[in-house]
Each structure stands twice: as C-alpha cells, then as structure tokens.
Amino acid sequence: MKKEIKLNNLHIIGSEEWCVFESLGIPAIKARVDSGAKTSSIQASNIKVYNKGAQEWVKFEVNPLQENRSIAIGCDARLIDRRMVKSSSGISEERLVVRTPVTLGKDSFDIELTLANRDTMEFRMLLGREAINGRYIVNPALNYQVQGFSDDDINKKYVPFFKEKTGLKIALLASNPELYSNKRIMEAAEARGHEIVFLNVELAYMKLDAHSPEIRYRGGNILNEFDAVIPRIKPSVTFYGCALIRQFDNLGVYCLNSAEAISQSRDKLFASQLFSKNDIHIPITGFAKSPMDTKDLIRMVNGAPLIIKLLESTQGKGVVLAETNKAAESVINAFKSVNTNILVQEFIKEANGQDIRCFVVNNKVVASMQRQAEKGEFRANIHQGGTASMIKITGEEKKLALKAARVLNLAVAGVDIIRSNKGPLLLEVNSSPGLEGIENATGKDIANTMIMAIEKKLKFSI
Template structure:
C-alpha cells in the first residue's frame, strides 16, 4: 500500500473491543513489538467440544482494578514471548476485532500481565501494517475521550456498596499491596477504609471500649480488619488488633499470630518442634561460644540474621570462618540478637515464595537473586517468575502457616540437597511480586477469605 494511503496514528490511542464489551482502553502504539497484547488476569483454559477457549479478566482502566470485565474467546495459539525484562514465558494468543476511530479490523493479542506497565494494552506492528503510519509526537489522533466520557462508559461496571465494612490497618496507602487490597474490596461491593496504624488510639474500658482516629472520630463498626503491619510498629499495631478483636471485628491475621511470626527465634523453635525441616540454625549469647556456634552450623559460608530483619535487610553472608567470627562478635558487642544459619549453596540464590490463604497455597513464585547477591529478594534487584511447586513443598508451606495460626502468610522455601527447607514465614506478605509473576488476583482471594469466614454472600 502506498504511504499516502495510510492513516496517521499517534503514539497513544483509544481502542474499543465490542466483542468483549470493553468500551475504551488506552493502548501504547509500539512498532518495535510484533504482536499486540492486552492486560489479563485469572486466565483459565476451558473446553467447548473439541475447541480450547480461554476465559480471562481485563482491568481496562489503569490503576483501577475495581473495574473488571470477564472475557471469553477461542484460543488461537500459545507462544514463547520474551518480556521487556528479558524473561521468556509462554503466553496465550487470541484474535479479536478492534475498533480504532472509524476502522474495525481483526488483530492478534497476547494475554499478558501488564499491571506494572503504564498502559493496559500495547498495539504492535502487525496491527499497524498496511493501515497506519505512526507519528510519535502526537496522541489520540483517531479518538480522544475526555475523562468524563470514559467515566460514563464505565459507569455500568461500578458496583454499589452493599457489602461489609472492612478496614486495612497499615502505614502507607500508596504501597502497591495496600492499594490492591482496597481495590479488590471495592470491586466486590464492600466499603473499604484505610487506617494508619500511628493515627489510631484506644480507650481501654470494660463497659465502653473504643478506638479513635486522629481528630477524635470513633471507629468501632468494622466487620473485618486486614492487618498489613511494618516491623517498626508491630507492638503498637498488635495492641490495636487485639482491641478490634475484643470489639467484635474479625482480624484476618490475629495479633498473637503476627507476634509469633515476627519473633524469628520463637518461630524457628516452633518449626523445629513440629518437625519442619529448616536450615541448621544456631543462637548463643556469649562471644566465648562463637567458634563452636559456627562449627555447629557446618562452618562458613554461613548466614547471619538480625532477629528483627525484614525484606532481606539485616541479613549477612559470611564467606569465611574468620569473617563470621568478626560479624557475630560485633553484633554481640552491641547487645544485638542474631541467628546463625547454614548457607544452602546449591540453591544458587533462588528461593520460592508460597502465598497461603486459609490453608491453601493460592500462588507461588520463584525468586532469583540479583547478580552479586546471595539472597533471592525482589526488593534488592532480584527477579520473580511463576513456578509449579511439588506436593512436598505445598504441604510444607501449609503446615508452616498453620503452626503460626496465620490465615494469610507468605512462606519462603529453599530447595536443598536434603529436600525443601523452610526459611521463614511472613505475616504481611507483599502482593506486587507474586501478582505480577503469576497474573493471579491475590487481593481478591484475600477478600473472599473474609467473606467466607463471615458467611457473607454477594
């Protein structure tokens, strides 16, 4: 086709998918990508006669997962696609008519988790060929919806609040995990309230106990509390959780369970007591015992952990016995409690995070340490990918969460020559890494767990 016959398209355009009932979705126009892609969650293969179909959910509005549209169509293909981070993964491919401006034509789309991306859709060069020429200096050439028009189009998808009143007890409303939990609750018709731990205070009284929020507002009519507590406020937050519990609110994780999980020494002792396999771990007070402590965990290299460490902070690898002695004695000289643990060399900087909700592993990912790091941690430049765990690993994760009485837990496991070993259990596990790696809506599963406990039906 002659270039003068091609229509001009901007670097960003609005697309409409009438087949799926998607009234407007912003797309990034990218001629560097061969195939177009669309954001998809909760992807499931279904069979209709001899055909494979795919069912998935699209959240077409960026930063708003309270609006979702369930789509079904015939599966066209399965392809190995390399993401922008360089990781190859198998993606499902579908075909669907798309409307851009006054043109409607069929395109191929890969179903991808684009939550971390700026746009919920990418329009690749196969869709552009013989149709458009891209002017990267312009946007929304074909169609330009105002915010008011977009809101009007999505009004039918916004559910009325007719459910539970749920509070998220945390510190930062802008964190991905906290935003996701709020969105998931709203999407299921619940009234969601963010409570800052440090702005709440309580009245201890046998007749009229109260919890108040900054300014004097009484907050005591919640059906459920979802605690997502940072380590520095554990003591105060657990006091608030106990108060909410005594006033009749269901707490997704109890104060006692959170306290146990945050005490790494107590948790490790409980795991060992209940025959859960862990890396050999040592604990001592006197510097006179340091050499034998190192020998007890099979010598260097070994891991030294602060008892209050979190997200990989306060965890040190000592590569020689001499280095281990120096670090251990330095911590002891300032009265800091530490655990000394054997180093699992064969793990090659990998571990597994299992997300457990109400006694089931609902998602799992493998984490790979960044180059030069020994600990698999996505907060420190590591990467995460979906993984299929073994039945032994599944049982280990479920048992570990049960021992600490945690309905919601992030259970970290490492593969060793001795089989799977439990590293630790997190009572406020993050959602970003595991949702992006698996494409699953973990926040929604957490809200469903509350509904089940309170026997609430939508």
C-alpha cells in the same frame, strides 16, 4: 421453712431454648440452659453507665444472632449490681447486673442478667439456675421444649432490624496507602462491593475499660462499625500494631491475621523454635548470647559460608553472608557487642541464589513464584534487584508451606522455601507478604482472594 417444690409442677426445659425480652426490644435470642451457672448472662457491647435521677442505669448493645454483627439492638436497663464473676477459663472479672422480664413460651418472669462479652461463645445468652429454679426441670437430651422458632420465624421477627447492606465495612490497618499491596487490596474490596477504609496504625489510639472499650482515630472518631480488619503491619510498629489488633478483636471485629500470629512470625527465634518443635525442616540454626561460644556456634551450623540474620529482619534487610569463619566470627561478635540479637544459619549453596515464595490464604496455597537473586547476591529478594517467575511447586513443598502457616496460625502468609540436597527447607514466614511480585509473576488476583477469604469467614454472600 423452705417452700417445697413438687417435681410434677415443673415444666420440662431443654438444653437450648429461645428467650424473648420485650422490655429490652429483643424479639428472640437463643440461650444455652446451664444449671451450673448461678446467674444468667447476655452478650453486650458498647456498655455505658449513666445516672437517671438518683439511680444508675446502663445502655448497651446486643447482637442477638450468632455470627451476624449487622443486627445490633440498643438496650436500656437499671443497673442493680456490680459483681465479680469467674469465667469458664478461671479468670475473674467485674460484670454489671440488670434485672429485666423474660418470656419463655407462655411464662414471663423477672431475671437478673450479667452483661458479658460472649462473642467467642456459641450462644449469645446463658440461662442460669436462678432463672430456672422452681420453674423448670432440665432434660439435657432435648432442645426447644418451651418454644421453638423456625428460621422463617426469626427472619420475620428481625425484619425491622435488618439494614440494607450491599457490602462489608473493612479496615486496612497499615502505614502507607500508596504501596502497591495496599492499593490492590482496597481496589479488590471496592470491586466486590465492600466499603474499605485505610487506617494508619500510628493515628489510631485506644481506650481500655471493662465497660466501654474503644478504638479512636485522629480527631476523636470512634471506630466501632467495622466487620473486619486486614492488618499489614510494618516491623517498626509491630508492638503497637498488634495492640490495636487485639483491641479490634476484643470489640468483636474479625482480624484476617491475629496479633499473636503476627508477633510469632516476627520473632524469628521463636518461630524457628516452633518449626523445630513441629518437625518442620529448616536450615541448621544457632543462637547464643556469650561471645565465648561464637566459634562453636559457627561449627554447629557446619561453618562458613553461613548466614547471619537479625531476629526482626524483613525484605532481606539485616541478613548477612559471612564467607569465612573469621569473617563470621567478627560479624557475630560485633552484633553481640551492641546487644543485638541474631540467628546464625547454615548456607544452602546448592540453591544458587533461588528460593520459592508460596502465598497461603486460609490453608490453601493460592500462588507460588520462584525468586532469583541478582548476580553476585546470595539472597533472592525482589526488593533488592531479584527477579520472579511462576513455578509449579511439588506436593512436599505445598505441605511444608501449609504446615508452616498453620503452626503460626496465620490466615494469610508468605512462606519462603529453599530447595536443598536434603529436600525443601523452610526459610521464614511473612505475616504481611507483598502482592506486587507474586501477582505480576503469576497473573493471579491475590488481593481478590484475600477479600473472598473474609467473606467466607463472615458468611457474607454477594
């Protein structure tokens, strides 16, 4: 016969409560009370299962305070189960389960906890119905009914865990430490009191594991203490670089540009489709597979002269001007014959070899320059002899630049715009824009602005 529970014997609990885990060494952690979830869960990282005698135990780290990765409490508990748990997104995954005493106000009792990655969640802990059943009744309109802690209380409880920290630890994930842009970013980070480490993309490797995923660097060093990563991935290592960025993100490290955003910006066809879908004006662009469609493809973009671009071109490389229809047809079919994907784009004659580079950081245009192509060239690219000068952009151009970066979800972007008789047109968006040309042309310290953007995101104050 089931035990009857009288409602008047139950304490009122709010939708948010503070929990204390003395046996785990956690002085206080804020929990979301969720009667829809069967088991409670807690944020855990660096999970390692080991044997203690005949039993399995698990070591793990908890970052108990949201948006404060500097406090990591090492925990140790006996492993009691492995369970398949379906997340709120509907994906099933195996989670380790431990049993430990929890204290809510004056009450202490044992609960089961699944160890989960809750870095993207608002709360570091979820208190499920098994923990509250027979003990509490939930009033979702209230908070902290069992026990409330002020900010001062929490600061006092965590004084022993605060590390003396003069700055963030940042990784610059790139390929060449001698490039101007990479040197400037490292200088700017150090000038603001941060520790910054250059990581060569191709010397890092990863361990994929549900319990203890890792990123290691040549020699076996585990990369697990970074607050942020600044990715500057060259096109030839886009796939591997984005894989590393995803892994850093999975480990709870903030990445200034996400892997998805970088991948989208590198695929010129997909990016063009996104721009078209979001009503961002670009030069008329065509794409086809069969050589049988070449002539109509040329007509579709208003005929020669026209631009032919490799899908993954960068810094003006892989971009060709075809001055006649016959020349365009020959070049397009030559590319198709070797299974190379290209875009065909209308040529904006009235631009006179000029374009505008807008540097966007966190939804703000922080600098703009006008680039002029070298005499006889059609494309304004500083790497190919072009010149740069500061320019004041129009409000319409500013909106275009911000919208393009936003559509690709890039926190840092170099947005290239061309002026035409139809108004400003978007040429492309670069996810790893160079700093040399625009810093020299505008006199602005863009590297410093990038570091400040990381500080703002991580709520770090000097």
